[in-house]
Amino acid sequence: MKMEELLEKASARAGAAEIYSMDGSTTNVSFENSKLKSINRSDQFGLAMRVVADGKLGFSATTRVEDMGNLIERALGVAAFGGPCEFSFSGELAGGGASPGIHDPSVPGMAVTELVDVGNECVERLKKIDPEVEVFLNFGFGEVEVSLAASEGFSGSYKRTRFGGAVGVMLLEGTSKLVLYRGRQAVGPVFSVKDYIPELEEDLEVARKNVEISTGVYDVVLTPNGVANLLWSLGPCVNGKSVLKGESPLKDKLGEQVFDERVTIIDDPLLESGVESRSFDDEGTPSSRKPVVEGGVLKNFLLDRNSAAGLKTEPTGNGLRGDFNIAPYPGATNLLWEPGEVSKDELIANVKDGVIVDRLMGVMMGNPYSGFVNGNIGLGFRVEDGRRTGRVKDAMFSTNIFMALKENLIGISKERDYVHAYQLPWIAVRGVNIAAAK
Amino acid sequence: MKDLILDQVRGTRADYLEIRIEESVTTSINFQGPKLETVQDNMNFGGCIRALVKGGWGFIAFNRLDDIPRKVETAIQQAELIGRESSEKSRLAEVPVVTDIVLANPIVDPRSIRLPRRVDLLGAYNEQILSYHENIVSSNVRYFDRATRLYFGNSEGTYIEQEKIDMGANMSAIAQKNGDTQMCTFGVGTTRDYNIIVNREPAVEEACRAAVEMLDAEPVKGGSYTLIADQHLAGVFVHEAFGHLSEGDNVYENKQYQELMTLGKEFGGKHLNVYDTGLDVGYRGYLKYDDEGVQTSKEHLIREGELVGRLHSRETAGKMGERPTGNARAISFRHPPICRMRNTCIENGSATFDEMLSDIKLGVYARHSRGGQTDGEMFTFIAAEAWMIRDGKLAERVKNVALQGNVFETMRNIDLVGNDFRIKDSAGGCGKGAQMPLPVSHGSPHVRIQNVVIGGR
Numbered sequence: 001m002k003m004e005e006l007l008e009k010a011s012a013r014a015g016a017a018e019i020y021s022m023d024g025s026t027t028n029v030s031f032e033n034s035k036l037k038s039i040n041r042s043d044q045f046g047l048a049m050r051v052v053a054d055g056k057l058g059f060s061a062t063t064r065v066e067d068m069g070n071l072i073e074r075a076l077g078v079a080a081f082g083g084p085c086e087f088s089f090s091g092e093l094a095g096g097g098a099s100p101g102i103h104d105p106s107v108p109g110m111a112v113t114e115l116v117d118v119g120n121e122c123v124e125r126l127k128k129i130d131p132e133v134e135v136f137l138n139f140g141f142g143e144v145e146v147s148l149a150a151s152e153g154f155s156g157s158y159k160r161t162r163f164g165g166a167v168g169v170m171l172l173e174g175t176s177k178l179v180l181y182r183g184r185q186a187v188g189p190v191f192s193v194k195d196y197i198p199e200l201e202e203d204l205e206v207a208r209k210n211v212e213i214s215t216g217v218y219d220v221v222l223t224p225n226g227v228a229n230l231l232w233s234l235g236p237c238v239n240g241k242s243v244l245k246g247e248s249p250l251k252d253k254l255g256e257q258v259f260d261e262r263v264t265i266i267d268d269p270l271l272e273s274g275v276e277s278r279s280f281d282d283e284g285t286p287s288s289r290k291p292v293v294e295g296g297v298l299k300n301f302l303l304d305r306n307s308a309a310g311l312k313t314e315p316t317g318n319g320l321r322g323d324f325n326i327a328p329y330p331g332a333t334n335l336l337w338e339p340g341e342v343s344k345d346e347l348i349a350n351v352k353d354g355v356i357v358d359r360l361m362g363v364m365m366g367n368p369y370s371g372f373v374n375g376n377i378g379l380g381f382r383v384e385d386g387r388r389t390g391r392v393k394d395a396m397f398s399t400n401i402f403m404a405l406k407e408n409l410i411g412i413s414k415e416r417d418y419v420h421a422y423q424l425p426w427i428a429v430r431g432v433n434i435a436a437a438k
Numbered sequence: 439m440k441d442l443i444l445d446q447v448r449g450t451r452a453d454y455l456e457i458r459i460e461e462s463v464t465t466s467i468n469f470q471g472p473k474l475e476t477v478q479d480n481m482n483f484g485g486c487i488r489a490l491v492k493g494g495w496g497f498i499a500f501n502r503l504d505d506i507p508r509k510v511e512t513a514i515q516q517a518e519l520i521g522r523e524s525s526e527k528s529r530l531a532e533v534p535v536v537t538d539i540v541l542a543n544p545i546v547d548p549r550s551i552r553l554p555r556r557v558d559l560l561g562a563y564n565e566q567i568l569s570y571h572e573n574i575v576s577s578n579v580r581y582f583d584r585a586t587r588l589y590f591g592n593s594e595g596t597y598i599e600q601e602k603i604d605m606g607a608n609m610s611a612i613a614q615k616n617g618d619t620q621m622c623t624f625g626v627g628t629t630r631d632y633n634i635i636v637n638r639e640p641a642v643e644e645a646c647r648a649a650v651e652m653l654d655a656e657p658v659k660g661g662s663y664t665l666i667a668d669q670h671l672a673g674v675f676v677h678e679a680f681g682h683l684s685e686g687d688n689v690y691e692n693k694q695y696q697e698l699m700t701l702g703k704e705f706g707g708k709h710l711n712v713y714d715t716g717l718d719v720g721y722r723g724y725l726k727y728d729d730e731g732v733q734t735s736k737e738h739l740i741r742e743g744e745l746v747g748r749l750h751s752r753e754t755a756g757k758m759g760e761r762p763t764g765n766a767r768a769i770s771f772r773h774p775p776i777c778r779m780r781n782t783c784i785e786n787g788s789a790t791f792d793e794m795l796s797d798i799k800l801g802v803y804a805r806h807s808r809g810g811q812t813d814g815e816m817f818t819f820i821a822a823e824a825w826m827i828r829d830g831k832l833a834e835r836v837k838n839v840a841l842q843g844n845v846f847e848t849m850r851n852i853d854l855v856g857n858d859f860r861i862k863d864s865a866g867g868c869g870k871g872a873q874m875p876l877p878v879s880h881g882s883p884h885v886r887i888q889n890v891v892i893g894g895r
Contacts, residue, residue: 083474396893
């Protein structure tokens with residue numbers, strides 16, 4: 001059965017229907033403990049249907065092509081006991097904005113052997129730097145075709161490719177374990193993991209020395225990775241669903257100064273060659289570039305059709321499905337934090353007595369609506385008189401994002417780095433609580 | 439299905455070949471605030487083939503069962519590509535060849551309860567939360583049940599069909615006052631009895647009370663404290679702090695790790711005993727066979743403070759010359775099995791709660807967990823609720839309690855193990871690599887730990 005036929009049948013039975021499908025293949029190549037360990041391929045097909053019957057919403061998904069007919073029955077079956085549906089499926093014409101360059105034709109046919117060669121070279125070079133380290137690498141590449149059609153009139157599809165690579169080292173000295181890694185995701189092979197080796201070498205030299213830190217309040221420079229950890233708390237606060245439910249502390253703050261005026265964060269699904277770029281979201285709303293925070297002022301919440309209807313406003317094109325079998329939910333696409341004026345080296349050079357934080361553990365288990373970001377410093381560097389003097393570990397990082405990015409913000413770097421689909425700067429904040437065993 | 443699988447794996451040129459085919463149906467229900475947000479019915483069907491050649495693994499996952507011989511060939515070719523680079527031999531620990539059919543045998547199968555009754559039950563909990571107190575602004579009530587049929591066969595002749603049932607519910611109360619938001623969750627899970635989710639109003643009420651009371655609590659002051667952890671938190675602690683470290687895939691090809699984790703090494707006091715088991719029927723960590731067709735067992739990891747075992751796949755056991763334990767698990771056919779926990783527990787000790795409290799001048803009592811994370815040396819977890827301990831007595835509530843520690847030091851710092859063992863399940867699961875959430879359980883009595891670092895002002 002074709003999708004149009006399925007949609008027609010479903011909308012004849014229910015008042016309204018929407019079908020989402022994905023069909024793709026991903027290959028992963030991984031090196032563990034300095035040697036090639038596994039090559040995995042995953043071919044994935046998935047089909048999801050939302051129906052509205054008697055004003056009630058039902059969702060069903062399947063990975064079985066031959067199950068299409070059944071899908072209608074199952075979606076209707078759950079809709080009978082579903083919740084009231086206050087939104088409508090998309091009636092927009094396909095293609096909201098310019099095609100954001102999300103397909104690299106070289107990706108589907110990539111040669112695994114070439115990646116293996118790159119991996120072997122990285123292992124060799126890193127082992128030469130320090131024979132004691134174990135090297136880990138991961139490459140992933142794939143192509144997926146996404147199609148969406150709704151009884152209200154939307155119909156669209158696109159193919160996207162992704163290529164990701166990461167390289168890391170692990171060093172175990174006594175019971176002290178050090179893990180360093182760098183990587184990136186992109187639409188195609190526009191970078192090489194080999195380029196991360198000098199940075200890993202530099203970090204390894206400093207981080208293999210553990211230095212003490214005592215409990216206190218410090219200036220902290222967050223790397224782009226660290227900033228992503230901080231943003232974990234912001235995401236749920238600007239999510240339309242938590243605004244609608246009244247959970248977000250920012251729910252009444254649209255148009256208000258919530259952060260320092262130097263903070264501008266944009267959600268840009270139309271970014272050229274962005275990992276999360278798309279001309280329409282996962283429920284057919286056209287994509288648009290929008291500031292979340294501009295000049296420190298809260299400008300937009302991220303809305304799917306459901307939360308937008310609840311808030312009596314328009315969806316922002318942020319209805320995303322984490323996977324085909326999950327209903328759309330508000331989420332960020334490519335999050336771009338506008339660069340600042342100073343260099344990251346200057347930010348670090350100005351720290352007299354502080355810490356650089358790259359990786360926090362346990363942040364996502366916290367309570368995002370409290371604004372508190374608590375995490376064990378997985379990778380951090382002690383900074384004394386503007387210089388990195390060694391690794392900080394066995395210490396807890398604790399701050400509140402609404403203070404860290406407001407009165408406690410020192411500066412934002414002009415350099416940015418990729419963290420998944422985000423482009424984030426280094427930022428320096430004061431007043432961070434560090435709790436240590438000593 | 440048996441013929442389809444065994445015909446393909448028999449007489450292969452790979453050193454080892456296995457096929458797994460899985461079909462599952464998941465029903466999920468979610469209330470957020472006053473609204474029934476989703477009722478879902480998802481069918482997941484597919485399979486995977488894993489081939490081993492000279493120590494290298496090739497793996498392919500798929501939804502379509504057509505053209506299996508070509509898929510087998512792809513998996514073998516991937517493995518050969520790795521094998522070509524290697525001079526090693528494939529080594530898998532030997533296990534008995536098994537033919538078995540395992541039925542779920544539920545006491546009350548969730549599928550026997552009509553969908554509207556399941557929706558109504560969760561709706562009633564949701565209503566209970568929302569009407570508890572004026573400061574409760576929202577709720578999140580999530581329920582799922584999953585029935586799975588799993589078919590497994592390998593080139594050694596093992597063929598197993600397993601029927602599994604897994605279900606759980608998490609019910610969260612979200613309270614707000616003066617710009618502060620606090621959240622508390624009651625979670626429950628089971629592999630055999632829907633009734634475990636029924637009649638839980640007292641526990642839901644307790645979560646509501648905690649969320650509301652925490653609004654008036656002060657954030658904990660950061661520093662190093664003596665900590666008493668309740669059964670749930672101690673269970674998460676042993677899972678994060680020690681369980682992951684015991685997974686054989688960290689150790690088997692890493693010399694430094696092998697030195698660190700030599701069997702016989704002292705990890706704690708004589709009063710400390712830790713095990714991982716697949717045998718506890720009804721809990722979410724229950725498992726008769728793992729995803730390599732190995733029958734599970736109860737494995738002591740620490741006995742009287744001494745490291746005595748670890749969690750193995752056939753490969754890690756084979757390479758380390760140790761006994762396979764049935765810990766190779768995959769969250770679905772989309773992933774190859776890796777070393778994972780099942781039900782991980784600290785065994786009962788002899789201390790009473792009052793004994794633990796009595797000589798603490800300043801400490802923290804932490805209850806329930808919002809989850810934890812580890813990097814193999816350091817770990818962290820978030821307590822759902824906490825109180826200060828002052829002069830041997832429970833004192834005021836505190837909030838935002840995130841704990842951290844160093845695995846090796848913290849295990850040694852457990853100075854008292856309680857006598858009130860309990861196993862905890864929830865609707866969540868464990869994550870490792872890209873595989874999340876995997877159903878696991880953990881259990882423990884109350885434990886007391888010295889010098890635990892807690893974040894905060």
